Amino acid sequence: MGLFMVLLTLAGGISLSAQSSINGTFARKAGTFETSLLTFFTGALFMTVVVLFFGQGNIVRVFEVPKWQLFCAVLGVSFMFLTVFTVPKIGVAGANITAVTGQLLGSMIIDQYGLFGGKQVPVDTGRALGLLFMLFALYFIFRSQRRSIK
């Protein structure tokens, strides 16, 4: 069961890469905002069906939560826009690996201070070393990308 779940999440990661490549291709013709819009629109259509059948919460309670929690939608749009914008310029791998670095870095900062109501997890040796390896990863992909342009 565990292995099957790992394979499932691997497939999830693969579909995210496929998404950024396909969006990069469509954006070259239709434009960056337009591609982000299409992605969110079809996503919303699918989610309507998913929530109708599998939703166990209550979407209407969105009117009761503190307003700052609604800001996650703006952040989702920003992520999508920046991905669609950067993939045609620095490639799928460059954009993905850089975004993952930003994501992990951001998570560490959020954990360090326990921001947004999350649990506080201070940076330890493991995380600091992890950060170092991420910077190496970024350096290598940057070097490879620059060489391929020349």
Next chain:
Amino acid sequence: MKIIYYVFALAGGFALSMEGAIASELGKTIGELESSYFIFLTGTVLLTLITLFFGKGDLSYIFKVPRWNLAGGSLGIIYLTMLVISVPFIGVGLSMVSVIIGQMVASIVIEGFGWLGSARNPVDRDRILSIICMAAALILIF
């Protein structure tokens, strides 16, 4: 200079981490799937407004390009669904590690062969080193 685009991609990842943290807080009240639904709905509204006022592209390409060019949104939902299913079984840590490894390996393979309309960049030593470093980082962090 290309480096500015790396800064933008880094900012995108930053936004994603904050989105995740806030969405999980929102999910505690309205439900996990519902919070993704909220993001997609509100995102669609915002992007419709932005595209109406600032869009320089051409949405009519939706009807002209091969249909697989439109699959972006569906793939995002696959990603989301896989994650929602796996987290209760194997935990957030292992889920994130395998999602990100799948994402990075796939991006290098896709670009290596120039699949899905991406510019072709062969797999080289630097790219493999990059993935190894990232895998090491993930294991150290989670």
